[in-house]
Amino acid sequence: MEWRDEGLVIGVRKYGETSAILEILTPERGRHIGVVLGGRSRRMRSLLQPGNGVIATWRARLDEHIGTFAVEPLRMRAGRIMESALALHALNHLCALVRLLPERDPHPDLHRRFGAMLDLLDDRQALPRLMVRFELALLTDLGFGLDLESCAATGTRTDLAFVSPRTGRAIGRAAGEPYRNRVLILPGFLHLEQNSGQDISPEDLRAGFRLTQHFLERDIFAPRGLTLPDARQAYLAALFSAEA
Secondary structure, eight states: OEEEEEEEEEEEEEETTTEEEEEEEETTTEEEEEEETTTTSHHHHHHSOTTOEEEEEEEOSSTTSOOEEEEEEEEOOHHHHTTOHHHHHHHHHHHHHHTTSOBTOOOHHHHHHHHHHTTOTTOTTHHHHHHHHHHHHHHHHTTOOOBOSSOTTTOOOSSEEEEOTTTOBEEEHHHHGGGGGGSEEOOGGGSGGGOSOOOOOHHHHHHHHHHHHHHIIIIIIGGGTOOOOHHHHHHHHHHHHTTO
16 A cells, blocks of 8 residues: 655654654545654654655555655745744644544645645734634534524624524624623624635634634533643733733
8 A cells, every 4th residue: 555645744753762653634635644764863853843744655555554654855844933932832733633633534625724824823913813714614624613604593694793602603793782691702804794804803813712712622622531732822822912
């Protein structure tokens, strides 16, 4: 068994005395794991860093075996990422999210989004909105997508202001106002009619992250006996401290 594909490094751990187990996200084969022989050498350690893009050739006798990777550099990002605490927190959080995907299950949209974000990890304007949308896309791909297109009560597609914490459906401003203390805020940058590149306020960003956090915790992390990655809170603390 053999295949060759581009991959984004999302994790690596020691294996034996000289080798490493590499975890990558590929567009066609999803999250994939394999052994890199000699992966703990100085040269390979610099290559096998989260955030780097690689060309990986996977080989195994049978498809169900863990197999081995031969890895070549494609896009080396790790050095630049390590220069920024904000970027490092963002990367660690995104890698933790991607590792929730079933192994060998392709998610090309998430791969595309993840790859695009890797070059923006220290961007305080673009990345936060992309991260909220990435978390929403992850929920969708894992079967827990939110319906933010129309009001659950009236069916209208304008002036959406809230989200039901129970159903994940959008609610219009008029219908949801009486229940403001019991619903989640739907920030303007997630509205269909406001899906442009306008500036986003810190309040809207906070609302976006609160929205995704509720459903990530309830539907993905809690059922697995997990908590949200510490890196997520570290990223948000670093991001919003700059707004103070």
